[in-house]
Amino acid sequence: MKRNNSEIRDDVIGAEGLLLTALIQLLQESVVGFLKAGLNLRRGYKQYETLWREVQECGGLETSLIDRHTLSGVAFGLGTINVVLSALPTKILRLVSVFGYVGDRELGFDMLNACLDKGALLSPLALMLMIFFYAALTPFAPEVLEPIYGEKADKYIAYALEHYPDSPLYGVLVARHARQQRDLEKAVRDLTRISDVPWAEHERFKSTPLALKAWEALYHLCSYELGMTELYRLNFAQAAEHYRKLAEVRYWSQITCRYLQAVCMEAAGDAEGADLAYSQIKEISVRKYSGRVISSDQYVLRKVKMRDEDRRRGRDSWRGALEVLVIWNGHTCMRREQLERCRDWAEEALKTAKGDDRGVTLWISGCILKELGELDKAEKRLHQAVRSKMHHDTLVGPFARYEQGVVAWLRGDKETAKKHWNKAQAESHDYNFEFR
Template sequence: MNSVSKLVSSGWSYFGYKDTSAKSKQSSPSRTPPPPPKHMTNGEIRARVVRAESLLLTSLILLLQESIMSYLKAGLNLRKGYKSYETIWAELKTMGDEANTLVDNNTLGGVYFGLGTINIVLASMPAKILRIISSFGYTGDKAFGFDLISKCIATKGIRSPLGSLMFLSYYIILAGFAPSVLGETNIPIADKILKEALNDYKESAFFLYFEGRNCRLKGSIKESTAAFELASSKATIEWGSELQRLCDYELGLNCAIAMQWTEAATYFDRLVKENYWSRVFFLYFKAAALEASGRKPEAVEIYQTIPGLVSRKFGGRTILVEQYVTRKVKLFEQTGFDDTNLPTLEILLIWNAFASMTPEVLTSSLALVDAQISKSRGKSSLDSLAVLKTIKGAILHQLGRHKEGTECLVWVIDLPTGKIAEEKWVVPFACWEAGVGSWIEDKDLKGDRRWVRAKALWDKAVGYSGYEFEFRLSIRIHAAMIRIQELSEQSKLSTFH
């Protein structure tokens, strides 16, 4: 309040103009008012940036909800934010070289960050999501977005770290959707960004969190766990509790990837007690981990409580992951919880985690799947067998046993239409995993031959709709297709030269 009082009494407004109206009236009551400013003031631009940035960040949160209603809301927020950034960008263009002197460095960085992020986000969204969120007529320009984020980082202003985090989100989180396809390209770039960022911000819990994600992509689970634990220990201020819960989730996932089921159950139990994100999903994951550790009676008790806890609504509907969990538990009930069909490995398949497993863990997982297939042969439904075959095929491809992996996945893909009654997600996911296997197997081929088989399978997967985790799989396929497009352009350039 003292600062505001001094600001007002000094005659300077927030927008950078000196208030001389009182003196003017005393000295010359009939004096002509000054002409309007040629450009927006620095304060006006800054205020617009703050508003646009809040809309942008809100839309990014909504995009993570994976529902049509959240995508619609995200689209509306993006539209409002984009229009504000567009107005500011047009104003900066009219300023020309004067922009660097008329607008402060931090505000310029905010414009670069916001407009760059919107372009990158829109360019990264698959057609299924773009039809919902970009109905307002905007499409993303990834090259333009990357250029603006680079400028944001170069300003060394207050949004420079946000620019680095945006790049890390693109290279690490997007690679997490398709690690076998994007990891080879994205991980080295992320390594470089992280090295520079951690050199400048050694205590940053955010950059340490991304270090943990990047190590997981490399299959270095121990290093990943150490990074998440350190990130959690650094997130000590009031809002840091949210980041600590996120690190707990990542640590629980790391334990599951390493088949440390008891430790995984402990982390998911902590998340249940903290009521973080979805209690129902974490209870389910905790029960699945307990079952995998040999404590099935405890797991069954937890499974039985789950249907009564599903109350979280978004846009009038239960969130997708809770729809999935509720359906699975009801299927378990039909067999008296006798045939739960390796729920931990099913989650890891859907979460695309097999690429982060060591060969030893993959081999142990394969043995579990084979034992379950033998146990349930002739007893389990076709749905259950299709899920097991998809898990097995994905594991075999990661082990380099491509012929066997392809046989498992093709068996699922070739099932007659309508044969799968409950697990509607399994056939498109089998197409995805078969494409991943083809990509790995054909990586040494030249030109189009490297991706022709994988692309055909991913195109087939795009044709399916109305299943759980549809948007998640769409992002994976879109990211893979972007990579194919980049490789195709590189191949054409090398041929031309």
């Protein structure tokens, strides 16, 4: 052993810092952020590679020459980098993989499981990452990923509930998993239980400001998830109230939260309240990350401008909320009775919709019909959406093509599904939420 345990641990801490910085940069959804993340992943990966060679020279993860916390740190780093790179969309991967490595998902999960088995400092974080991958990323492509990852998500969630039954961090992930299983009532109960705990009154939090700040962030996350879950339940007034509070405390994106409040108030029939919320959006300063406005804010600012321009034509009160619901894949979490209500709204709107509104409504209708199992009708609507000439809502084309691929996948035609998905990637650029 060329170096002592402390020297190896120092390098593990440095590599972990690079890794966590890269993960934050990936969440910024900007080209500059992706490039910075790629550079940090490259530096971190090279450090982990060197550390892994040292671990192997000492006898592998079972060696007694290196403490278990350091060993689990090496396993966590290698596992996380491999899993993250293997899960990134192609467009992001081209920007991030500056060192020509795309990630080995199987190796990544083997390493994360090894970290979990160590019962060390980073073991809970490894468990959280695996739950996040299986339970939180699955909603982005549920029809494809749920049959593959659903059982694994259940396994790790059961482990978390057994070992950390009172953890609010795992509780949020458990609630999101319940929501994806269409158990919206359980998701609301779990999130409410977490947010109702008076952690701020605990003596430990009073004496530790950083811990209190972390709890406040988790509380706001619960409120955001509750708002989205109520939107999926079509409880628009309750959803609007959650987003009103989040906008007032400037959680994450004040612009996006205020817009979510506005569209939910519209759908709830509160036109006056919605108008006020829309007007407040224009007064908010636009924040940039790495010199770029985040995707959701770009989308909101464009929608508010379009609303002002076509206000005189009238607008169905449900449309804005349901469009958000479909963009966030909420239709894959809804039960049949809720989907049927949305289908009826879309059918009624199609009788008078024109221009971009018609294209958006066709896309929404196709998504809802797909969830109801009416695949022939869904394919027809999605095909019409793809062929629609969009002047402003350019995301409709690639998003509708993606859904066409899902319809083909559900029919068992995987080759056609892949063709649709490849076309969705290649046909257009620079639309809102492109990196999804």
